Amino acid sequence: MKASLDDIYLFMLTVRHGGISAAAKAHSMQRSKISRRIQELEQALGCQLLIRTTRQIELTENGRLFYQYINQPLNDVTQAVSLLENQQHAFSGRLKIAIPAAVVASPVFLDLLDSYSAQFPDVTLDIVHRHESVDLKRENIDLQLLPNVVDVINDDYVQQTLLSSSNRLYCSPKYLESSSLPTTMEELYQHPILSSRYTSALLPDGMNLRLVSEDFGLIKLLTETGRGIALLPIVLFKEQVERGELIPVMHDIFELDIVMTLVYPSRHFIPEKTRAMIELLRNNFSNRYKFS
Structure with missing residues (x-):
């Protein structure tokens, strides 16, 4: 045409x-x-x-x-x-993707970016950390990954469920110097909780929520200095757990999953470089895959 x-x-x-x-x-x-x-x-x-x-x-x-x-x-x-x-x-130019920090720092997503760059070396990947739904058309963003607890601002945008991200409770050895490790939900309600905005929306009513932040670095720092028990993505803090810097709390009882959604402006008018990234995400992640 x-x-x-x-x-x-x-x-x-x-x-x-x-x-x-x-x-x-x-x-x-x-x-x-x-x-x-x-x-x-x-x-x-x-x-x-x-x-x-x-x-x-x-x-x-x-x-x-x-x-x-x-x-x-x-x-x-x-x-x-x-x-x-x-x-x-063309498989060239810029591909702009908005992603929460918890996702972009994960090994599985970094492997996906490496795979895309190897296939399409002339495309520049422009990764921005955005924690809220953005107007993709006005901000010239091609794709966005969002937790399902965030409402997409434009109902006309295509939304596709990709994967779930597991979050668990952690504290530090410093915290245990003055507090005992909770073993039941009743005991957990007595402890200060540190959480991201996404996971805080899923916490049971009555939790002693002391801090909500989109900065996982801040949450980690406060946790390490004994300020409370943090709800954190498993994928980001495996090394700290293995080194003993973070201690799992009630790992066999309490775990929250957040479903991640791929958002893009339209099923029509998709540049080939964008379509290739969508297909790569679809092929690598699905509801059966757990981001943990």
Whole structure:
């Protein structure tokens, strides 16, 4: 499917007038026609150009680049079409992924990144630590991994369950200098608990929750200095447990699992480099896999 110059022209008018309705009114056209033709243009180019809201339109990053190129003499417009079409199929450029710190630091995820980089050496992986759901289109983020306790801000985004992350209770030898190790839930309620925001939402009512933080480094430091019992991802602290720096608490009784979800803007307009990462995640992680 080839991009139509008429559709490109309507897209350009829409941007210039600041919206589909304004462009339709200025040129005595039906709003539905302009909207449909722009959708056809997006289908032809294989990427989304506009973010549509009830009051206005915004340009996606691809839309901004495309308008920048087409707002030139006609000779450059054809080049702009080819450029964007090639960009959608190229295994190069930047792939931006938003990931919680607990996931990005895990060995299993680092192995996955190594595998992707080995297959596609011309793609730059841009990893950002985000603990909340973000507007992927406006922030130009291709993929996000989120715990299922976090609500995705846009219901239109694709959401796919991938894996579960196990969390257990730990304390330090320093803590045991002044407190005894709890062995029952009733005893656990008497101890100060340190937790991440995600796991704190799953704790039973009545827990003595003293600290909630998204910084696992801070939680670990407070735990090591005897400030309380921490609920931490198993995968991040195996070495500290093996060295005796952290002591498992009620490991045979208390464990929380958080399901991780892969989020991306649309099933359509997926660049090939993004599709490859999605497939890699699907092939490596599933509901049967436990992130522990």
